[in-house]
Amino acid sequence: MAETPDVDALAAQVxxxxxGPDNVERLTHCWARLRFVLRDDSVADDDALGVLPGVVMVVRQSGQLQVALQSGPLAVHAALVEQLAQVGWQARA
Known part of the structure; x- marks a missing residue:
């Protein structure tokens, strides 16, 4: 079984x-996925995201980049929000 990635490290990699923070327009989550609305979709590296430890798959659906996690999406989402807040990012409506 794969080692569980460090939540903060995984959030930073994602x-x-x-x-980066300047490309994130909105960030939400569901029970298994992180859901990003990006300013420039072409900047995201789907292939690299897909091979991160703990990432099951990456899909683009309904204008979102969705990162499905093996476990802990709520914790990774919270770490992402904290990291974004440290650089002055605020969720857009």
Whole structure:
């Protein structure tokens, strides 16, 4: 069984691979996925996201980049929100 990735490290890697804080328009989650609305979809590296430890798959659906996690999407979402807040990011309506 694969080792569980560090939540903060995984969040930082995901944030980098979606294009950084400036590329995140909105961030939400469901029970298994992180859901990003990005300013520039072409910046995100879907292939690199898909091979991160703990990531099951990456899909684009309904204008969102969705990152499905093996476990802990709520914890990773919380870590992402914290990391985004540290650089002054605020959720857009």
């Amino acid at each position: 944030l980098h691979l979606v294009g």
